[in-house]
Amino acid sequence: xxxxxxxxxxxxxxxxxxxxxxxxxxxxxxxxxxxxxxxxxxxxxxxxxxxxxxxxxxxxxxxxxxxxxxxxxxxxxxxxxxxxxxxxxxxxxxxxxxxxxxxxxxxxxxxxxxxxxxxxxxxxxxxxxxxxxxxxxxxxxxxxxxxxxxxxxxxxxxxxxxxxxxxxxxxxxxxxxxxx
Amino acid sequence: xxxxxxxxxxxxxxxxxxxxxxxxxxxxxxxxxxxxxxxxxxxxxxxxxxxxxxxxxxxxxxxxxxxxxxxxxxxxxxxxxxxxxxxxxxxxxxxxxxxxxxxxxxxxxxxxxxxxxxxxxxxxxxxxxxxxxxxxxxxxxxxxxxxxxxxxxxxxxxxxxxxxxxxxxxxxxxxxxxxx
Numbered sequence: 155x156x157x158x159x160x161x162x163x164x165x166x167x168x169x170x171x172x173x174x175x176x177x178x179x180x181x182x183x184x185x186x187x188x189x190x191x192x193x194x195x196x197x198x199x200x201x202x203x204x205x206x207x208x209x210x211x212x213x214x215x216x217x218x219x220x221x222x223x224x225x226x227x228x229x230x231x232x233x234x235x236x237x238x239x240x241x242x243x244x245x246x247x248x249x250x251x252x253x254x255x256x257x258x259x260x261x262x263x264x265x266x267x268x269x270x271x272x273x274x275x276x277x278x279x280x281x282x283x284x285x286x287x288x289x290x291x292x293x294x295x296x297x298x299x300x301x302x303x304x305x306x307x308x309x310x311x312x313x314x315x316x317x318x319x320x321x322x323x324x325x326x327x328x329x330x331x332x333x334x
Numbered sequence: 335x336x337x338x339x340x341x342x343x344x345x346x347x348x349x350x351x352x353x354x355x356x357x358x359x360x361x362x363x364x365x366x367x368x369x370x371x372x373x374x375x376x377x378x379x380x381x382x383x384x385x386x387x388x389x390x391x392x393x394x395x396x397x398x399x400x401x402x403x404x405x406x407x408x409x410x411x412x413x414x415x416x417x418x419x420x421x422x423x424x425x426x427x428x429x430x431x432x433x434x435x436x437x438x439x440x441x442x443x444x445x446x447x448x449x450x451x452x453x454x455x456x457x458x459x460x461x462x463x464x465x466x467x468x469x470x471x472x473x474x475x476x477x478x479x480x481x482x483x484x485x486x487x488x489x490x491x492x493x494x495x496x497x498x499x500x501x502x503x504x505x506x507x508x509x510x511x512x513x514x
Binding site: 178 | 335336337338339340341342344345352355358367368369370371372373405406407408409410411412413414432433436438440441443445447462502503505507509
């Protein structure tokens with residue numbers, strides 16, 4: 155961030171009064187430009203014994219497999235965002251969305267919110283952000299070609315929970331040691 | 335938003351290529367400035383039979399009662415954000431944080447993420463954003479002086495669940511009809 159989005163003057167990184175964090179503050183009008191984590195909403199959609207994955211047609215992680223998911227938009231609820239992403243990336247029609255994993259990824263300031271749901275029909279197909287959409291049995295999951303840790307963890311939770319027959323909400327975090 | 339935070343030129347509201355939503359797009363460098371929902375993280379902290387509320391010393395809803403909560407910061411996990419807010423607003427020390435309510439508030443593009451936890455001691459006190467901090471039994475809750483619907487709903491869930499002895503995660507949304 156170089157310029158104030160309100161008045162167009164330059165900004166500086168400083169700690170505002172009554173604050174403890176560095177913020178971008180306008181050198182002219184004084185507006186404080188807060189930056190906050192983003193929510194990535196998605197679905198683990200199930201058809202019989204199989205789950206739906208999409209192969210990414212976009213960066214990052216082009217060509218790797220993921221759960222349909224993407225950035226939540228203003229004006230949405232989390233489940234609406236998850237269903238929209240499934241529609242955009244896999245033309246998937248869903249029902250019975252239930253909150254399943256809430257995973258913080260603090261080094262990129264994301265929170266992944268994944269719903270478990272039923273995929274209503276076999277009538278799905280890649281959207282513009284997917285190369286391929288496919289149903290996988292547990293033994294077919296391409297574990298070494300998954301796009302994100304949150305996808306792996308959500309799938310691991312699901313196959314574990316399915317054996318137990320209960321699906322609690324999992325609240326997790328991926329913390330990595332950043333280079334100093 | 336009037337100016338590009340990257341190059342300082344003017345921005346226009348338009349639908350970018352391969353998009354379906356109006357975005358602020360720089361008239362000069364073309365940067366698309368996405369705007370996304372914010373997470374409000376907080377705690378329902380319990381000490382014996384009582385729960386901790388704070389009376390707000392800031393707008394909006396100055397003077398009304400709330401659960402300690404505030405905007406999640408970049409680089410945090412959701413539970414870290416909730417604990418930080420409890421410390422800032424009530425100097426509260428907590429343990430055993432468990433995800434409890436996840437409530438979308440789409441008309442303001444917020445998602446409230448509230449943890450249920452134990453308040454470790456009676457050694458709490460108002461921070462700069464609180465006029466007062468106090469423990470309440472269920473029959474003492476100032477239902478007509480609560481700051482937010484999400485606070486009311488989380489308290490209702492808690493007192494209901496406590497009677498049952500089980501505390502599932504509640505995923506809800508507050509949708510209101512906006513004036514047209």
